[in-house]
Amino acid sequence: MSKVAIIGAGVSGLSMANYLEKNNIDYHLYERRTKDDLKGHGFILPKEGIEYLSEIIDINELYTKGSFLKKYIHYCHNGNILSEKDLDNVFVISRSTLIEVLSQNIPADKISYRSTLNLTGFSDEKAILEFEDHKSLKADIVIASDGSRSRIRRTVFQDETMRAVRENEVVNIIENEEIASQIESNFLKFHHEEGGLTFGVLKLSSTKILWYCQFDITRYFINEDYTADCIKQFMLDNFGDWNPLVSSIVKESSYDNAHIWRVYELEKLNPFHYKNIAFLGDAAHPLIPFTSQGVTSALKDSYILTQLLLEKKDLTETFEKYEQERKPEIETHIKNGRILLEQFLLPLNQQPKDTLPISYK
Ligand SMILES: Cc1cc2nc3c(=O)[nH]c(=O)nc-3n(C[C@H](O)[C@H](O)[C@H](O)COP(=O)(O)OP(=O)(O)OC[C@H]3O[C@@H](n4cnc5c(N)ncnc54)[C@H](O)[C@@H]3O)c2cc1C
Incomplete structure (x- = not known):
């Protein structure tokens, strides 16, 4: 092979x-x-993501490292409940834990860290990749899984346009046993009545919670130094007078690990392959966070591409089938993500009542 x-x-x-x-x-x-x-x-994983993960890792071990969410409760920012929905096997886990678990089965001699690769050209229809010290690497098949800002993709598809999404996020994980027990296994999401501003909180473990806010970048502005102090100030200014649960979390959190995510999307999807390169996960299709489908889509990409490689057909045929199998579903998530974004921007009284923050195909 x-x-x-x-x-x-x-x-x-x-x-x-x-x-x-x-x-x-x-x-x-x-x-x-x-x-x-x-x-x-953290990642929210719908049931399907768990099913694909169970093919490759010890799923019972994973269950001890995250938590299942039982109910989605949607609130107005003042604390009035707008709707409640049961969740079907939706799991939440921190990114670092999932990366650690996925790394366990990879033998040390099959992974090189501190190895940045760039695409410098093609020879005999095969990509030439170069390390930072200019040593080159050639392989029969290249899997570009280098994330939403993929350098490899941008080198191949130089005409692509990445555009800023009208929503950014602040995400934070904190230790707080009291709030973890208070929110139980519920996914709580608060929405400002004028739209364009939300606060979500969920329990990662009995001692840790993950909280995040989503904000319309045309209405809410954060100091672009993005330091912990700037993020804290932004949260206090915009959420300090929300209902007591939100305001207390915002006031009492440590901001050392808080992070601001600037969200981008591709104006138009590129092909998912080029010569001997296949693009996978965010490198093929950045999905906006509203879909909660980034991880599950990456898992499905890997599963399907592996099944096709096992058929040992011609590489172009394999890659074309991979794209045919994956693109329609991704296009559905992109469409759903844009609908969820539009709804998020509307005042609460114009939003549909019973939506979930997950895109289902
Ligand atoms: C705010 C936010 C919230 C999200 N919430 C969810 C959620 O709840 N559920 C969900 O399913 N998804 C969520 N997503 C999406 C999810 O994070 C991504 O879809 C997923 O992490 C994609 O993984 P990836 O491996 O394709 O890319 P990445 O996680 O970006 O990994 C790319 C890797 O490539 C490495 N790399 C980059 N360039 C090079 C290079 N040149 N050479 C070598 N290595 C390189 C990077 O260091 C990195 O480790 C969210 C995204 C955001 C921004």
Whole structure:
């Protein structure tokens, strides 16, 4: 079987490596960061994501490291309940934990950290990749799983347009046993009555909670230094007078790990492959956070691409089938994500009552 080079060890690169490992396909994974640099916050995973994960990891171990969400409760910012919905096996886990679990099955000699690769050209229809010290790398198959701002994708598709989404997020994980027990297994989301501003909170474990806010970037402005103090000030200014649960979380949180996510999307999807390169996860299709489908989509990409590689057909045919199988579903999530964004921007009294913050196909 051919040699596969996977670029990027986020959820998509690591899940691809897990599927290849399981199916005895030779590969090597190259990752820019160091092994211990596990940034990121949390993921909401719908049931389907758990099903794909259970193919490659010990799912019972995963269950001990995150938590299931039983109910979605939607509030007005003053604390009035707007709607409640039962959730069907929706799981929440921190990004660092999921990355750690996905890394466990990858033998140390099959992953190189501190290895940033750039695409410098093609020879014999194969990508030439270069490390920062200019050493080059050639592989039969290249899996570009280098994230939403993929350098490899931008080198191949130079005409693409990435545009800022009218929504950014602040995300934070804090230790707070009292609030964790107070919110139980519920996913609470508060929405300002004028629209364009939300606060969500969920329990990651008995001692940790994840909270996030979403804001319309044309109405709410954050100091672009993005320091912990700037983020704290932004949260106090905009959420300090919300109902007591939100305002107390905002006031009492440590902001050392708070992060601001600027959200971008591709104006138009590119093909999911080019010559011997296949794009996976966010590198193929950045999805806006409203969909909660980024991780599940990355897992499905890896699963389907591996199944097709096992058929040992011509590579172009394999990649075309991969795109045919994956693109329609991704287009549905993009469409749903844009609908959820439009709804988020509207005043509460114009929003549909019983939506979920998840895109289902
Ligand atoms: C605010 C926010 C909230 C979100 N919430 C959810 C959620 O609740 N549920 C959900 O399913 N999804 C969510 N998502 C989406 C989710 O984060 C992504 O879809 C998912 O992490 C994609 O993983 P990935 O592996 O494709 O990319 P990434 O996680 O970006 O990984 C890319 C990896 O490639 C490495 N890399 C980059 N360039 C190079 C290079 N040149 N050479 C070597 N290595 C390189 C990077 O260091 C990184 O490790 C959210 C996203 C945002 C922004």
